[in-house]
Every structure is written in structure tokens, then in C-alpha cells.
Amino acid sequence: MTKLTGKIALITGGASGIGLASAKRFVAEGAFVYISGRRKDILDAAVTEIGSNVRGIQADITNADDLDRLIDTIKAEKGHLDILFANAGVGEFTPLGKITSEHYDYTFNINVKGTLFTVQKALPLLRPGSSIILTGSTVGVMGTPAMSVYSASKAAVRNLARSWAQDLRGTSIRVNVLSPGATKTDKVIELLNPEMLESLAKGAPLDRVGDPTETAAVAAFLASDDSSFMTGSEVFVDGGYAQV
Known part of the structure; x- marks a missing residue:
């Protein structure tokens, strides 16, 4: 596996779940990977787990x-980026009637505002032919019960990619959206009880939830460069x- 040999990548939210699995895969493919996250202990553990060609930087x-x-x-250490995976995000269950300003701000500040400014600030480091990946969601x-704010934030991310594909002419x-379905990460297991996970598995034609390594692939x-003629697209791994 050498399709990313010599490339420099940044993965936000890279210390756990899909971000961590992707960091491992990128390193295995030959990249040097920066991962960021809010908690230093989890970030340090992820760096140790990945082992080499990785650097963790604590950042919100x-x-x-x-x-x-x-x-x-x-910029000081590598001078440029070839891959930006804006993956950091949050999701909470809050039904209509119980939505608060705090819940809205928390979700949109991370999923939309954080994604937007991650990309905008990193843009000067991205060389021609670079790839931007945004994490979306099914x-x-x-329509998903009790997840209207989270769902709206991910719909916004989807349109950011469409618009940025035009801005980046x-x-x-390239800028594309990677949209996982139910994936067996620690956060999902914490958020969903076993019955909910089973229901999601039964709702998928493949009769199971995904593994983070599948999304990382x-x-x-x-x-x-295998996706060199793709931009503005959304790819579902669900x-x-x-x-259907």
C-alpha cells in the first residue's frame, strides 16, 4: 500500500473512531499524518498507537x-499539505421541542463553522492536485428522529463541498464529502444502545453496521490520485x- 507515498496529511478529530482509522491507513499508504483533537491524553494515546510518521497537535x-x-x-515543519481531512464533528439526540440555543451552537460551531475555518485556514498550504475531504453523514x-440539528449541520457540510468545488476552479x-452510515466507533457505541445499533444494522442491505477501517479505506x-477526477461529490459508506 503506497498510494499516498510522500504526501502530507492533516486529519482533524484524528485521535479516535474514523479519524484514527484513517490516520492509520494514510500512514500505511506512505503519508506523514498530522492528527488534531481537543484532549491531549487521547491524542497522545493515538500517536502511540499509530507509531510512526505521525504528529499529534492539540487543537479545538x-x-x-x-x-x-x-x-x-x-507550515513551519513541512511547508505544505497534500491532504486535508476535516473530520472533527459531534452529534447529540435532541428532539424538536427540546432544542436549545446551546445545543444548536455547540453542533453548528464544530460541524459547520469549525469545518469551514479549518479548510479556509489550511487552504494556503494546499498544493495543486491536493484533496480536501469533509465528513458528512447519511x-x-x-429525516432522522431527534437529530434535526445534527442532520442540518451535515447537510450544510454537503453544500460547502458543492460550493467550494466551484470556488476552487x-x-x-478537489473537495469531496465522505458520508458514513452507522459505524462501530466508541462514540457511536456510547450514543446508541444495542437495540438501536441492531435496528440500524437491519436497515442496511448489508445487514450490519460498518467498521471504521472500511470508511478509512x-x-x-x-x-x-485514484480520485483525481472527482470533486463536489459525496461518497456514502453506509x-x-x-x-435504497
Whole structure:
């Protein structure tokens, strides 16, 4: 596996779940990977787990100073980026009637504002032919009980990619959305009880939930030159859940 040999990548939210699995896959494919996250203990553990060709930088993507420090560090150490995986995100169950301003702000500040400014601040480091990957979700195209704010935030991410594909004309920089379905990460297991996970598995034609390594494999495809004629697209890794 060498499709990312010599490439420099940044994965936000890279210390756990799909981000961590993608960092491992990118390194296995030959990349040097920066991972960022809010909690230093989890970030340090992830760096140890990945082992080599990785650097962890503690950063909150909703904090402009943190983002500046993250991008400035990469610029000073490597000079450029070839891959930006804006993966950091959050989701909570809150039904209509119980939505608060705090819930809305928390979700949109991370999923939309944080994603937007991660990409904008990293843009000067991205060379022609670079790949931007945004993490979406099946809920961005479906109605999902008690997840309207999260779903709306992921629908917004989807349109950011469409619009940015137009903004990036002439740069050869690609931007695509990677949208997982139910995936067996620690956060999902914490959020969903076994009955809910089983229901999601039964709703997918493949009759199961996904593994983070499966999403990471598609992230590696979008990061590589194998996807050189793709931009503005959304790729679902959901076992068919939102497709049929």
C-alpha cells in the first residue's frame, strides 16, 4: 500500500473512531499524518498507537487561535499539505421541542463553522492536485428522529463541498464529502444502545453496521490520485442504508 507515498496529511478529530482509522491507513499508504483533537491524553494515546510518521497537535477547531497554531506548525515543519481531512464533528439526540440555543451552537460551531475555518485556514498550504475531504453523514440526506440539528449541520457540510468545488476552479484542488452510515466507533457505541445499533444494522442491505477501517479505506481513495477526477461529490459508506 503506497498510494499516498510522500504526501502530507492533516486529519482533524484524528485521535479516535474514523479519524484514527484513517490516520492509520494514510500512514500505511506512505503519508506523514498530522492528527488534531481537543484532549491531549487521547491524542497522545493515538500517536502511540499509530507509531510512526505521525504528529499529534492539540487543537479545538472552534478556536481561531488553535487553528492558526495548528496550521502554522504544519507550515513551519513541512511547508505544505497534500491532504486535508476535516473530520472533527459531534452529534447529540435532541428532539424538536427540546432544542436549545446551546445545543444548536455547540453542533453548528464544530460541524459547520469549525469545518469551514479549518479548510479556509489550511487552504494556503494546499498544493495543486491536493484533496480536501469533509465528513458528512447519511442523516444529511434523511429525516432522522431527534437529530434535526445534527442532520442540518451535515447537510450544510454537503453544500460547502458543492460550493467550494466551484470556488476552487483553476487550482486543481478537489473537495469531496465522505458520508458514513452507522459505524462501530466508541462514540457511536456510547450514543446508541444495542437495540438501536441492531435496528440500524437491519436497515442496511448489508445487514450490519460498518467498521471504521472500511470508511478509512474510502478516505484513502479520496485522498489519493485514484480520485483525481472527482470533486463536489459525496461518497456514502453506509452498507446501503441511505441508498435504497
